[in-house]
Amino acid sequence: MKVWLFNPPSPSSMGYTREGRCTQEAGAWATQWPPISLACAATMLLEDGHEVRIKDYSAVGQNASALYGEIRMDRPDIALWSTGTPTFSFDLKLAGGIKSVSPETRTGVMGTHVSFVPEEAFQEPEIDFVIRHEPEEIIRNLCRKEGAPPGNVAGLSYRDGKNRRICHNPSAPFLDADSIPMPAWDLLDLDPYxxxxxxxxxxxxxxxxxxxxxxxxxxxxxxxxxxxxxxxxxxxxxxxxxxxxxxxxxxxxxxxxxxxxxxxxxxxxxxxxxxxxxxxxxxxxxxxxxxxxxxxxxxxxxxxxxxxxxxxxxxxxxxxxxxxxxxxxxxxxxxxxxxxxxxxxxxxxxxxxxxxxxxxxxxxxxxxxxxxxxxxxxxxxxxxxxxxxxxxxxxxxxxxxxxxxxxxxxxxxxxxxxxxxxxxxxxxxxxxxxxxxxxxxxxxxxxxxxxxxxxxxxxxxxxxxxxx
CATH class of the missing domain: 3.20.20.70 (Aldolase class I)
Incomplete structure (x- = not known):
């Protein structure tokens, strides 16, 4: 399976970090943080044999048009991205742009905001999945389904494929500390950090x-x-x-x-x-x-x-x-x-x-x-x-x-x-x-x-x- 993981572009001239509890625009001592959750998820996906790409559009200063152009060229099976409260509306709208250039790509979002109010994410009609809470193992299990109904993926909210009904699976257990992998930093351009x-x-x-x-x-x-x-x-x-x-x-x-x-x-x-x-x-x-x-x-x-x-x-x-x-x-x-x-x-x-x-x-x-x-x-x-x-x-x-x-x-x-x-x-x-x-x-x-x-x-x- 071809999987894209990305930190979205910034809606302004300032960079945005969307990582766990920290979803913020660069301030007096904030800087662009490398997306460690995405990089850890990538490690798990690589272990399972998937083709994985990570990109931090905010860090490299590229806009939504660049994202859509690359999606059009690569046509991933799944595109998953981080969201934040300060950029919530902007982040969700990316799903429509992705579907417009690659209709077969399934889309999903993660982050603290959508974890606690997943129904707000589904107000964007082109969102297929919401990953609730700690994302890595949920992403791994979702991609293991390879197109099958995701009804037994703990921690996932999704649209039912037949009637588009919103379904919320039970919460996922947290990873054991020993199971938290090293991030796949090799997949990222590290120079902006x-x-x-x-x-x-x-x-x-x-x-x-x-x-x-x-x-x-x-x-x-x-x-x-x-x-x-x-x-x-x-x-x-x-x-x-x-x-x-x-x-x-x-x-x-x-x-x-x-x-x-x-x-x-x-x-x-x-x-x-x-x-x-x-x-x-x-x-x-x-x-x-x-x-x-x-x-x-x-x-x-x-x-x-x-x-x-x-x-x-x-x-x-x-x-x-x-x-x-x-x-x-x-x-x-x-x-x-x-x-x-x-x-x-x-x-x-x-x-x-x-x-x-x-x-x-x-x-x-x-x-x-x-x-x-x-x-x-x-x-x-x-x-x-x-x-x-x-x-x-x-x-x-x-x-x-x-x-x-x-x-x-x-x-x-x-x-x-x-x-x-x-x-x-x-x-x-x-x-x-x-x-x-x-x-x-x-x-x-x-x-x-x-x-x-x-x-x-x-x-x-x-x-x-x-x-x-």
């Missing part, structure tokens, strides 16, 4: 999946499950080394929702990296309540250069209401410990959560300015389907905008805080943080002093991300 400011190529490595926390605004525990599943350390290290030797990659994003939750695992991973003696460089994300000085020090020694914390708010009442389970004091301690370990620190903040006021937004900005952060990202609260925030927004009538129109910006109309004010404050927060001389000094110190072209492109990328 560059670190901000550094300009160096990077890849993602996912040592675990699952999140035991239930933040009201996040889909992580819903999409990958609440029980953390850790891959064997030796498997993860083997994947890292394969990327070093096969693709000459020396920068990595350790992609895990709760990587630092298991400190023993983290220390084993770091010790393994040190034993490889490759002097690799990597970043990761973390909660502020799952780090300690000893672990941060060994992470730094093993090549970690930046850690990203989800701080979210400068107001403890909002943190409590959102179910984040942290305090402002813990955020301060975590940033301080990371700085003591010699790490760069990125802080992520959300504006416009329930309970937000003008005063609390100013508290969040004051915290961002007071902490010794190297990078800050300010998001508008988005009611992603499946989350408690989504359910609350629907029941309270706060959601005034159709999905796919402005979900990269403020869209909740809270009783005392209109979306326009949140968006204006978000822009003000970016300006306030990044117009400080010390922050630009940090930016310059992070830049690789290589070719002038790379430095110029890094500055151009960064200035475009902070322009909003």
């Amino acid at each position: 560059r670190l901000p400011l550094k300009g160096r190529k990077f890849l993602m490595v996912a040592p675990m999946r699952g999140c035991p926390y239930r933040c009201s605004f996040c889909t992580a525990s819903l999409y990958y499950g609440e029980s953390p599943r850790y891959r064997p350390v030796e498997n993860v290290l083997a994947e890292v080394m394969a990327n070093v030797h096969r693709h000459r990659i020396r920068e990595f994003l350790v992609w895990a929702d709760t990587f630092t939750l298991n400190r023993r695992y983290v220390q084993q991973f770091c010790q393994g990296l040190l034993e490889k003696q490759e002097n690799l460089s990597w970043t990761c994300n973390s909660r502020v309540d799952t780090v300690d000085r000893e672990t941060l020090k060994i992470m730094k020694k093993a090549g970690l250069w930046m850690i990203s914390y989800g701080i979210e708010s400068g107001n403890n009442a909002i943190l409590k209401r959102s179910g984040k389970g942290i305090t402002v004091e813990q955020a301060k301690d975590a940033v301080s410990m990371a700085k003591e370990a010699g790490l760069r620190v990125a802080g992520h903040f959300i504006l416009g959560l329930p309970g937000e006021t003008e005063e609390t937004m100013n508290e969040t900005l004051a915290l961002a300015l007071a902490l010794p952060l190297d990078v800050a990202q300010f998001y508008a609260a988005v009611p992603f389907p499946g989350t408690r925030l989504y359910e609350e927004a629907l029941s309270c009538g706060w959601l005034k905008t159709a999905f796919g129109q402005s979900q990269n910006h403020a869209s909740l109309e809270l009783p005392d805080l209109p979306s326009g004010r949140v968006e204006a404050f978000r822009r003000y927060a970016y300006r306030s943080f990044y117009r400080r001389p010390q922050v630009w000094g940090n930016m310059l110190s992070m830049m690789e002093m290589g070719a002038f072209r790379d430095i110029f492109l890094s500055l151009k990328r960064f200035s475009s991300w902070t322009s909003d």
